[in-house]
Amino acid sequence: MYIFKAGVVGAGTMGAEIAQVISYSGLPVVLKDIDQAILDKGMQKIHGIYQRRVDRGKMDLHTMEEKLALIELTLSYDGFKDLDVIIEAVPENIDLKVRVFQELDGICPEGAIFASNTSALSISEMGAATQRPEKMIGIHFFFPAHVMKLVEVIPGLDTAQDTVDSVVSFAESLRKIPVVVKECPGFLVNRLLAPFLNEAVRCVQEGAATPEEIDKQVAGFGMPMGPLVLSDALGLDVAWSVAQTLYTEYGERMRPPRLFQLLVEAGRLGEKAGAGFYEYGADGKESLPVLIEKARRETTVTGSEFSVERCLLPLINEAALCLEENIASPADIDMAMMAGTGMRRGDRPIGPLGLADEMGLDAVLGQLEEFQRKYGERFRPARYLRLKVKAKHLGKKVGKGFLEYAA
Ligand SMILES: NC(=O)c1ccc[n+]([C@@H]2O[C@H](COP(=O)([O-])OP(=O)(O)OC[C@H]3O[C@@H](n4cnc5c(N)ncnc54)[C@H](O)[C@@H]3O)[C@@H](O)[C@H]2O)c1
Known part of the structure; x- marks a missing residue:
């Protein structure tokens, strides 16, 4: 499955950087949080990452503006109706993560992939809480996400091979090194x-x-x-x-x-x-x-x-x-x-x-x-x-x- 548009839920330490990585690859991305101040701070951070590239002569201002324009900030799920993949990066709490995926389940297209950036929680457990366990997967970025090359890709027990293949290609399109890891605590x-x-x-x-x-x-x-x-x-x-x-x-x-x-x-x-x-x-x-x-x-x-x-x-x-x-x-x-x-x-x-x-x-x-x-x-x-x-x-x-x- 080809990914044309992505969403990130949670604009904290990891979410903002993940949105930057996605925009850098040329894909549009919707970045959602529950706090406008955090969204603004996240955008500032993304701007800073691009600005440093401009300052080092690795990017021109026009390209930076184009990349920044790919990022849409939001406090609601309005922009989530046509997404192909959603990466969840809310705090490390299973009840919160399950609640977020259940909300997304009712809003996102049936075929959309649900990915969690969890550090150690169970992907299978999150999948089981949704109507699409075959579409649930872990995509674990490392801090700082715009620098670290590794992405762990973690299929749950019910994840379909097609979901794994799509996420591996997606990670490669983000210029990362995906390593597929069988689910275990801590990956x-x-x-x-x-x-x-x-x-x-x-x-x-x-x-x-x-x-x-x-x-x-x-x-x-x-x-x-x-x-x-x-x-x-x-x-x-x-x-x-x-x-x-x-x-x-x-x-x-x-x-x-x-x-x-x-x-x-x-x-x-x-x-x-x-x-x-x-x-x-x-x-x-x-x-x-x-x-x-x-x-x-x-x-x-x-x-x-x-x-x-x-x-x-x-x-x-x-x-x-x-x-x-x-x-x-x-x-x-x-x-x-x-x-x-x-x-x-x-x-x-x-x-x-x-x-x-x-x-x-x-x-x-x-x-x-x-x-x-x-x-x-x-x-x-x-x-x-x-x-x-x-x-x-x-x-x-x-x-x-x-x-x-x-x-
Ligand atoms: N910090 C790291 O080094 C690191 C590295 C890899 C993975 N992770 C994992 O990434 C996830 C996020 O970690 P973080 O360090 O970015 O956390 P963080 O606390 O910096 O950010 C989480 C954000 O989620 C937002 N949020 C909370 N509930 C929400 C909701 N219902 N909808 C939308 N946004 C909501 C919060 O407002 C906050 O901005 C965790 O699962 C963590 O284990 C963290």
Whole structure:
């Protein structure tokens, strides 16, 4: 199905940027919110993105005006009667999302595709709440949407193949890299990031290292940004709501550390709140050392050791669990992490499976077992990793690990 016109519901952080991306590709887009001030702010942001292109000599003023004219702002569903795809980007709350799709169901053309930009909620559940589960799909953009190339495309249990194909082509027409991911909580990138972020926070909580030390070492090894500065940039409230969903769904190995919750409760939500793991100028919030002390009194674990592997191996192990569950192919898992998080080793882009192959799967397994003995079940190695080692698929050194290497 060809997409001629799109709609975006919710003009906040993500919705406004998604509308910009769509207009940039030359398609008309209707952007709806419930608050005129947010619509105006969204349009200002879109204007700013285009203006920067003009300032850098990458676009002329006339083209900018043409692109901006493709965006229609609205507080009502009046402009939604002739849309081919609607992307929902309202807050991460299943009841709200279901209500929005039920409203859209009565207004949009029968053939229109319903897409959700949810970070971790169930696409199948949203589909089941509508009269068109075969047309419901996840299309998960990453922040900032006008920069990040990755788009996760997530079919629900009842999504038709035609819907998947249409959304993949649509994402390509937006100049994105779509990766189709089987539905699971957190999909691929957030699911893999969660145990990594949790472990970094736990290292801070247990006094293993400071946020600065952790960020410096992790960024030096394999990420463009350390986990704690990344959490501050994403917003700890957003990260917390994803962490909660993943803990409910996967259990103990995704349990968020107490310090994470204490930071959220203290309003240290990251950069936007002026304070998070780092200080950004807000006064009057409880300090990080006070919150660490509080968390330690409640949890009793102290004196553990920090290492980059302690944070990265849970991410690699989660990637192995995704392979076990056929969430995506090995190549797609690595591509998604490279395009969605900028994962790399030195200057080379590399995904978690390629990285494990370079480390040697026997070494990865041995280290996970050691962490499991020292720190507990959250480090239990994936069965598929054990199987690979038994089969002597030990990684790059033998030409075959999670990926295959030409001789
Ligand atoms: N912020 C991120 O980094 C990020 C990244 C990827 C995905 N997401 C997901 O995208 C979605 C939106 O997140 P966000 O950060 O843009 O949230 P946000 O709070 O910045 O924006 C949500 C917007 O939806 C509007 N809204 C609420 N109810 C509405 C309704 N009934 N109709 C129309 N508009 C309505 C709000 O006024 C607000 O402007 C969430 O599901 C989130 O998990 C966020």
